[in-house]
Amino acid sequence: MATRSPDSFDSAIQPFSVSAQALDSGALLIEISGEFDLAVAERFDEAIEGVAPESKLVVVSLRECEFIDSTAIARLIFAHREFEREGVRLILCEPVDQVRHVLSITGLLTHDFVVDSVEEALSGATD
Amino acid sequence: MDSAQELQIELPATAEAIPRIRAAVEARALELGISERSLADLKTVISEACANVVRHAYEGDEPGPLEVELTPIGDRVRCRIRDRGCGIAPKPDAERPTLHMGLPLIGALSARFVLTSERGVGTELEIEVPLHLIPVPIGVVSG
Numbered sequence: 001m002a003t004r005s006p007d008s009f010d011s012a013i014q015p016f017s018v019s020a021q022a023l024d025s026g027a028l029l030i031e032i033s034g035e036f037d038l039a040v041a042e043r044f045d046e047a048i049e050g051v052a053p054e055s056k057l058v059v060v061s062l063r064e065c066e067f068i069d070s071t072a073i074a075r076l077i078f079a080h081r082e083f084e085r086e087g088v089r090l091i092l093c094e095p096v097d098q099v100r101h102v103l104s105i106t107g108l109l110t111h112d113f114v115v116d117s118v119e120e121a122l123s124g125a126t127d
Numbered sequence: 128m129d130s131a132q133e134l135q136i137e138l139p140a141t142a143e144a145i146p147r148i149r150a151a152v153e154a155r156a157l158e159l160g161i162s163e164r165s166l167a168d169l170k171t172v173i174s175e176a177c178a179n180v181v182r183h184a185y186e187g188d189e190p191g192p193l194e195v196e197l198t199p200i201g202d203r204v205r206c207r208i209r210d211r212g213c214g215i216a217p218k219p220d221a222e223r224p225t226l227h228m229g230l231p232l233i234g235a236l237s238a239r240f241v242l243t244s245e246r247g248v249g250t251e252l253e254i255e256v257p258l259h260l261i262p263v264p265i266g267v268v269s270g
Contacts (some may be wrong), residue, residue, distance in 0.1 A: 007147075010153065012153065037174055039142040051165055070229050071178055077226065101168075
């Protein structure tokens, strides 16, 4: 049996990043990219710690998030709960196939929590 | 079984090992002709299994080994994720933000899984994933 070093595959890892920007509506847009798992969960926590949106809406775009695991889902749910305590709604949007599938399996793929686009999240929040 | 087709990895059981293992497994699975949907499920179950090892297998600050094997078996791939840790035991985990979804996700996304654990010897999770799952549309349900 051949043992391969995983070093040669490191370049295939999609680097994780998270950024936040205020939109004109006052909503806060958080964009997550790369692979969101246990290895980077603390970076997500640090990035959103103390974030205070001007409005009552936080939109998390997962368009560039290529992978998610249950650790990441837990972080998103805990963030949702934290914002909810402040009267702020958190909506996920634009999940790619793997992310959509995991959200579906875990019963989180509902209109209340996941939408297809940032625009839909912003318009839904004003319904 | 052609043993030359196996992938075997051993790394210290740290969180940083998980994306590296996932990348290596992805590369090998693609060589085996895995479908896009099956690959997504395979990466998810591997990540969940490895995360369990990182979180629960070893006591103290020094991580022990995390071993992963990937073997093609007919129309499936078999993954074995093994540690040499404490075995499965109930532990309070009040400080950690987790929803304990890992093993249920593995069950939902695999064709079969077998968990073997022995106190003080370690834990092995054997998982089989079909190579060719057909994509199905996933719709949003009314909340």
